[in-house]
Amino acid sequence: MHINKCRVLSDPPDQPLLPIEEAAASHREILKRHIGTLTNNLENAETxxxxxxxxxxxxxxxxxxxxEELDRECEEIKSFFEVEHDKIDKDLLMEENDAEEKLIENERQISYHRFRLSSLLSQTEEKCLQTDEDLLTGIERIHNSYGNRETPAVFSCELEKEIFTLPPHYLGLHEMIGTFQVExxxxxxxxxxxxxxSSDRKSVIYRRPDGLPNPQAPTSSPAVLSSEEVDAGRHFWAVEIIGAGECFLGVCKESFVINTPMSPSANNGYWQYQLLTRTCGVVPTGQRKIGIFLDYELGEISFYNLNKWSYMYGIADKFTEKLIPYFSIASSSESLTVGIIRV
Known part of the structure; x- marks a missing residue:
């Protein structure tokens, strides 16, 4: 009996011929394996x-x-501007009314002064035309009327400030404060x-009663921590500084030991902004309001001048443990109060 044999073109030339049934079965197994692989590939592709x-x-x-958030924020900004517009318009009206009252009063004084001068001029001219005897009668009263003839100064109508000018970061700060301010x-x-x-635990004051630094004071400035800790999220708080001296505001790690000879620095887990106020010179005096914004995940601390609603200073780092708001007053300060406030 004759048995049909064949060789597939892809087979090696020296491979012996195989019966058709056997060759087909071998290649069918190969095809089945390909079908399984292709099926898996197709399933992966579908996934x-x-x-x-x-x-x-x-x-x-x-x-x-x-x-949607953009539309909402635009509506909030629109609403904010409407509120600000009404507030500023009210302030402008009050300033306008105050200026008008001063202008009217100044105009009344000038008008009265004109009347007095006109009346005195008429009396003087009339007196000059009188006889010698009549002229000398009551002449002292005329002479005494010549005093205080200085014309009142013109009232300078100048607006106190451009209250409608919004400084940089104004809107961002308002939103930041409204969203992230913490107690x-x-x-x-x-x-x-x-x-x-203080009794409400909102402020501390440092004074030098003898005018000299404490010789036993640590090299780092006298400090105090907040009762609250931060290990996630975004937080904003505001500080008011009153008086003259130097203070340090910022955050520190939970493991950082304050009021020790160790100088605070980022290397040992302390991030700060140094602020100096003097009684004279170029540094502003009086009340200073500083805003502090902490973004834990982003690793940023930003400081803002809330008197001018402007950005001051920023710190970037990586935070890996709990942080605590930190407040310090230099021992060389004359008289300084640092207090936590709401804006």
């Missing part, structure tokens, strides 16, 4: 396609959400002995 399709819809959802209190157990804390 990736489905995931990609989900990502596309997720992107659309995120963009739609951002558009802080000072921790008495961490306060340096030279710091006097």
């Amino acid at each position: 990736v396609y489905k995931k990609q399709d989900e990502n596309t819809w997720e992107l659309k959802r995120k963009m739609e959400k951002r558009r 802080l209190t000072l921790d008495p157990e961490t306060a340096h002995p030279d710091l006097i804390m």
